[in-house]
Amino acid sequence: MESSAALGFNGGSIPVKGESEAIKTMSFCRFCEQSLVRTFVDLGMSPLCESFLSADQLNQMEPFYPLHVYVCENCLLVQLKEYVSPENIFTEYAYFSSYSDSWLQHAKAYTDLIAGRFNIGPQSQVVELASNDGYLLQYFVKKGIPVLGVEPAANVAQAAMEKGIPTVVRFFGEKAAQDLAAERGKADLLLGNNVLAHVPDLNDFVAGMRILLKPSGVITMEFPHLMRLMDENQFDTIYHEHFSYFSFTTVEKVFAAHGLTLFDVEELPTHGGSLRIYARHSENTEEPVNRRVIDLRAREEAAGFMRLETYLCFAKKVEETKRNLLNFLIKAKREGKSIAGYGAPGKGNTLLNYCGIRTDFIDYTVDRNPYKHGKYTPGTHIPIYDPNKINEAKPDYILILPWNLKTEIMKQLEYVREWGAQFVVPIPEVKVYC
Numbered sequence: 001m002e003s004s005a006a007l008g009f010n011g012g013s014i015p016v017k018g019e020s021e022a023i024k025t026m027s028f029c030r031f032c033e034q035s036l037v038r039t040f041v042d043l044g045m046s047p048l049c050e051s052f053l054s055a056d057q058l059n060q061m062e063p064f065y066p067l068h069v070y071v072c073e074n075c076l077l078v079q080l081k082e083y084v085s086p087e088n089i090f091t092e093y094a095y096f097s098s099y100s101d102s103w104l105q106h107a108k109a110y111t112d113l114i115a116g117r118f119n120i121g122p123q124s125q126v127v128e129l130a131s132n133d134g135y136l137l138q139y140f141v142k143k144g145i146p147v148l149g150v151e152p153a154a155n156v157a158q159a160a161m162e163k164g165i166p167t168v169v170r171f172f173g174e175k176a177a178q179d180l181a182a183e184r185g186k187a188d189l190l191l192g193n194n195v196l197a198h199v200p201d202l203n204d205f206v207a208g209m210r211i212l213l214k215p216s217g218v219i220t221m222e223f224p225h226l227m228r229l230m231d232e233n234q235f236d237t238i239y240h241e242h243f244s245y246f247s248f249t250t251v252e253k254v255f256a257a258h259g260l261t262l263f264d265v266e267e268l269p270t271h272g273g274s275l276r277i278y279a280r281h282s283e284n285t286e287e288p289v290n291r292r293v294i295d296l297r298a299r300e301e302a303a304g305f306m307r308l309e310t311y312l313c314f315a316k317k318v319e320e321t322k323r324n325l326l327n328f329l330i331k332a333k334r335e336g337k338s339i340a341g342y343g344a345p346g347k348g349n350t351l352l353n354y355c356g357i358r359t360d361f362i363d364y365t366v367d368r369n370p371y372k373h374g375k376y377t378p379g380t381h382i383p384i385y386d387p388n389k390i391n392e393a394k395p396d397y398i399l400i401l402p403w404n405l406k407t408e409i410m411k412q413l414e415y416v417r418e419w420g421a422q423f424v425v426p427i428p429e430v431k432v433y434c
């Protein structure tokens with residue numbers, strides 16, 4: 001334990017096996033710029049998780065990139081190196097937030113809560129970073145509150161503008177913040193959901209938020225919580241677009257370095273367990289730091305999040321999960337059972353590629369999004385059909401890939417019990433529901 005305490009913030013002197021090779025392809029922490037040499041987990045090579053293939057692409061070359069996650073020895077930020085440029089990923093993006101009913105409800109509940117708590121009204125300016133198709137800002141517009149969306153994907157931003165939500169097509173950072181502050185004014189409420197983790201230049205992004213925030217303004221951000229990812233073995237939420245994996249303690253450090261203080265935090269069930277952080281200018285003492293901040297910091301410390309070793313144990317757990325899932329699939333196939341997938345989410349593609357699950361195990365998968373029908377999963381080339389296929393083919397097992405929605409999905413598919421099919425959920429560990 002003593003050695004771990006010493007490791008916390010200056011572990012650089014400990015020799016690392018294979019360090020000379022690591023130096024050749026050296027990368028640096030996107031927060032503190034220390035060189036990255038410690039592996040958090042290495043999921044091998046994988047294609048971009050949203051790059052579904054059409055039939056005529058199946059025989060073509062497919063780009064694979066490393067899915068190798070590091071933990072910084074100095075600041076303990078868990079991160080992927082920037083293997084793929086955000087311009088390649090986000091300029092034309094297939095993800096439209098408004099396709100998900102539960103996400104829309106979440107957005108609406110947020111606008112009610114926040115408008116009440118911080119007195120956000122027609123006199124205020126609300127700015128959302130990565131505002132997608134206006135799924136959230138639309139609820140502020142309905143309240144007569146002025147809004148501005150900032151969204152790098154032109155096709156998605158277009159959908160927002162068609163709904164009457166003013167949107168600037170731009171990647172956000174210091175320069176963008178200066179321009180927006182000059183042209184549109186600063187924000188009373190500056191928010192971003194599931195964007196912080198997707199930002200390659202973290203310091204530029206957070207510095208930009210400070211510039212765009214009024215002296216009395218409030219920032220809220222939501223992102224998946226690393227503590228939940230590790231506790232519940234959610235390694236399939238690692239994908240190339242997701243550059244940083246934050247504990248509360250790390251994110252607090254990043255904001256503090258840019259003159260922003262976290263004064264409240266909420267733990268949410270979304271995306272397998274997320275945090276909603278509340279930040280203000282450090283000089284603004286109107287909002288005192290809340291009890292929840294102190295409690296969560298203490299819980300993370302007790303769970304070992306200040307020590308490098310805690311992070312270095314994770315990979316073993318992931319490898320064991322892969323073995324257990326493959327054991328189950330091999331046994332089922334040897335017994336002559338048929339297995340279908342349910343869902344074709346990005347996280348499913350990390351799981352399928354890492355575990356090497358192709359049509360040798362899963363005949364097909366189904367998804368409610370018509371955009372994916374007739375396509376194939378990236379890397380593993382499993383065909384994707386309409387959910388009706390399950391009723392036609394009557395598989396013995398249904399492997400639920402979006403495990404965060406398992407309760408909802410098992411309810412929707414109640415009818416499969418007629419022929420005795422069973423559900424299988426791969427995360428946190430493989431489990432069969434009879």
Ligand SMILES: [Zn+2]
Nearest residue numbers: 029032072075
């Ligand atoms: Zn660092």
